Amino acid sequence: MSLESDLTLPVVLFKHQGHYFALEAAYVRSQGSVLAPEDPHSIVAFSALLNQAAYEFSVTEHYLELVGPSGSWWLGLEQSADLVELAIADISALPVSLQARRQFPALQALAWYQGQLVSLLDPKALQQLQVEQR
Numbered sequence: 001m002s003l004e005s006d007l008t009l010p011v012v013l014f015k016h017q018g019h020y021f022a023l024e025a026a027y028v029r030s031q032g033s034v035l036a037p038e039d040p041h042s043i044v045a046f047s048a049l050l051n052q053a054a055y056e057f058s059v060t061e062h063y064l065e066l067v068g069p070s071g072s073w074w075l076g077l078e079q080s081a082d083l084v085e086l087a088i089a090d091i092s093a094l095p096v097s098l099q100a101r102r103q104f105p106a107l108q109a110l111a112w113y114q115g116q117l118v119s120l121l122d123p124k125a126l127q128q129l130q131v132e133q134r
């Protein structure tokens with residue numbers, strides 16, 4: 001057994017329109033319900049970042065408070081997220097050919113978790129998308 005097979009990466013896993021996405025847990029400060037935040041207007045729906053045309057139709061019932069270079073902000077989700085550990089051996093960087101053609105700049109890697117494909121996201125790139133949207 002190799003050392004790599006024992007290593008894991010803590011991530012916050014969430015589902016959006018039947019697909020799994022994850023953010024490194026170190027960038028997530030908290031999770032909550034949309035009914036609770038102090039300023040609901042500061043929530044940016046993940047669907048709006050993923051697809052700019054979906055901004056008006058985004059449904060958010062939960063949020064993650066993310067920390068980044070420009071401070072903290074709230075990412076709106078359709079449902080609650082889970083803290084899980086991904087095996088490092090199950091994570092693959094995007095091939096160069098896909099990096100050049102990707103339409104969503106926050107996509108940084110792919111992983112397998114319990115037989116499901118997970119898109120790993122770069123929280124800094126997500127925050128940049130959030131800033132551009134405002």
